[in-house]
Amino acid sequence: MMHNSLKFNSLINLKLTQESGQTSQSPWYYEDSLKSESRIHNYSDVILLNKLGNLPVLIKLSQYENDFNSFDLSYDFLPNFDLSDTCFSFKEINNEIKNQIINIFNLDFDLNSFYKFLSEDEKLAPSVEFCNGLRLFIAKNKFECIISSICSANNSIARWTKSISKIRETWGKEYIFSKENEINNIFYGFPKVNDFQNFYIDSNEEYENHDKKHKIDNYKRNLKSCGVGYRAEYMKKSSQLLLNKIDIEEVGNMEYSEAFKTISELPGVGPKVADCILLYGYGFMEAFPSDVWIKRIISSLYFGGNEISAKKTREFGIDYFGDYAGYAQLYLFHFARKSGLMDKLKK
DNA sequence: ACCCAGGGTTGGC
């Protein structure tokens, strides 16, 4: 039972933010409910309070269908948790949860100033209405974001989201909360960098063991069983680098250009994926992930329909939008999807 | 069975 609660007063459309297909993480568990004939959207997931000994907390966010100016949060601990066994206070826990939620949903970002900026550009102005309340959905786990972004390359949103969920369910730590009032009470974390070192990537590796039992065990450790295909090798090699060479946290302290160079060293990480990791994983607002769609949109809006390269698209975005580059990318992508502009550009 | 596309990356010239 969720008895602890917090309230947030910020402009945000939770549903839109959760469902906008951002690459940082799979959407949280969704269910809707009714309260005096008003519909409520509820999203839940587990977050780890890393400043409080990685204490796992089940978070549930609730927002009325038509209220984009506030949402409620309630949370719960694992059944065997006893606060008096720890040295933490409720106040500390509340603060830490609040900080993480502010970070994940980028609540410190001034949306209204951004909307003013968009409105002053007639090409961007229409996106405000389509995307009202859309915010960045920043990863709560940077490593997950890196793997998830590698998985997204040359893949479809539906497929890579499914793969990531499967990775979590297969190797992630399981958290089982009490079932009272909650439809879903089982959640999974994301496997650690260390876990990835033991994964197989090649199906031939399974047959090195003649024992049938081992074969099954090995299959369970084969990344490809999660449908990631050839990206398995990238994931494994990248996690080796993240263990031995590149410090995940350190990248966050770098200047954007240095961070871009560093994260690009990972196999399977090209310019587009690097920018996704930096934007959705680290919150580098000046990153401008340039994929085929953004390329087409920018070409159409700012280059008279003459298709420019992805590299040039990125340079244009960084240059033209500055610190709003990441948000501009998010809004343009979503606007193009929703408005039918994408279908038009495809032809 | 075949063909194609998916919010790209890699390695070749």
Place this chain on the structure above:
DNA sequence: GCCAACCCTGGG
């Protein structure tokens, strides 16, 4: 710097 080849899976 450009372009083809390419790695897989799921849907038509």
